[in-house]
Amino acid sequence: MELNTLYYGDNLTILRKYIPDESVDLIYLDPPFNSNASYNILFKEQSGEQSAAQITAFEDTWHWTSESERAFQEIVNTAPATVVLLMRALREVFPRSDMMAYLTMMCIRLLELKRVLKSTGSLYLHCDPTASHYLRIVLDAVFGKENFQNEIIWRYRRWPAKSKRFQKMHDVILFYSKSVEHTFCTLYGYEQLAESTLKTFGTKKQVADFSSGHRKPGRLEEETLGPPLSDVWEIGILAPMAKERVGYRTQKPEALLERIIKASSKEGDTVLDPFCGCGTAVVAAHRLKRNWIGIDITHLAISLMKWRLKTNFPDIAFSVVGEPVDLAGAEALAKENRYQFQWWALSLIGARPFGDKKKGADTGIDGFLFFNDAGETKKAVVSVKSGKVGVSQIRELIRVVEREKAEMGFFLTLKTATAPMKEEAAEVGFYLDSFGNKYLKLQIFTIEELLKGKQPETPQKIGPFHSFSNKNKTKKKNKKNNTFRTTLI
């Protein structure tokens, strides 16, 4: 099994194809919650604020389909009796419902995850109260109720909203081990002390005083470890301007993942995240010197993770499985899913995807590539084509570049560009940067060229998911030329 690897694809297929029995020490999974909404990825605006630019990363709405029926039958035919009895009972209660579709999809994957877990391993399933009670009985059936370790409440604070019930301010993390022999390192600390209190008291830790029957601040001790951590964790959600934020809406804080990894694995162990999104678990595992495996079903997540890993650890070596490596692979991806192809193609030049593919109007923009010209952030519009191409599409890109007041335009195509297309592009002339360097304003690349390493010529490129903290000068300019606010959903 290849370690430190990102896999593109459905985790059920990947687990079955690549991950051997009893090979993983810790699994963290943060699957879609069945909250009946689309999880969207939000990219930041140039000003650093959350942009309205939304790209549907994945749907978390589950419906009963022939796929669910097939998975259900597979569970009935192959799973241990307790699991089959439970799933049959659940189906009686929720016949062919969305919840049943969700639980079936989760159950078949949990069985596979148990298979790849070592006997000393643990699994942490991150969910919320929408389905946590159902998932817990499924986990009891799959792992055995004696292997239930904790229901961890991750409590966070956020802006309250008026409603006719109490504010929802926690997620649930269900912690199961594969056996009683599981790896566990007790962590110590004070959950309740605010950062400001710790600052005031330096390295001293405050011991609670319960003598009155209530918790009161007690004496200060030097360098105490604090009590063993409880199952209620108070860790802040990512602030809008947090340094680690990469723009993935469901991104979890690294502190949360670090805690799980430190508690249930050792250096050199293998951590698997089969729903890894923007790769928080993978980044935390790498930082803590664990090996890791990440799986995600969108190229958006895979490109984001690649960028995040390289930005966090410039010397990192890792593999990616499932991305096209040649023209035939690129053609197959385009045929299978046009949007996945676009996201992947944009990642070849480090461009940022743009617009909601399902809901958005056709803006003629598939992505943006940002670059730095003497301290100012400038942009190029990127257009990606997988079908037949012609000179009219180059003319369209020229119009979009003008409309968006972009400095340059890049046309990425699976098919070879014709001579009239190249002539039309050459006519547009050059972008002259602040140092007098000339760059072709409109550049055309075939996917084959990009696969061979060709790259757009621009001044210094800025990473695709970089959070922009621009100078006032640039902000003002963006207000005038307000692409991000006005043209997006």
Ligand SMILES: C[S@@+](CC[C@H](N)C(=O)[O-])C[C@H]1O[C@@H](n2cnc3c(N)ncnc32)[C@H](O)[C@@H]1O
């Ligand atoms: C809630 S997000 C995970 C967020 C992640 N914990 C983070 O901090 O970025 C769930 C992820 O699961 C992925 N996903 C959904 N279904 C999947 C499947 N069947 N196989 C692999 N990945 C899947 C989605 O693309 C999404 O990125």
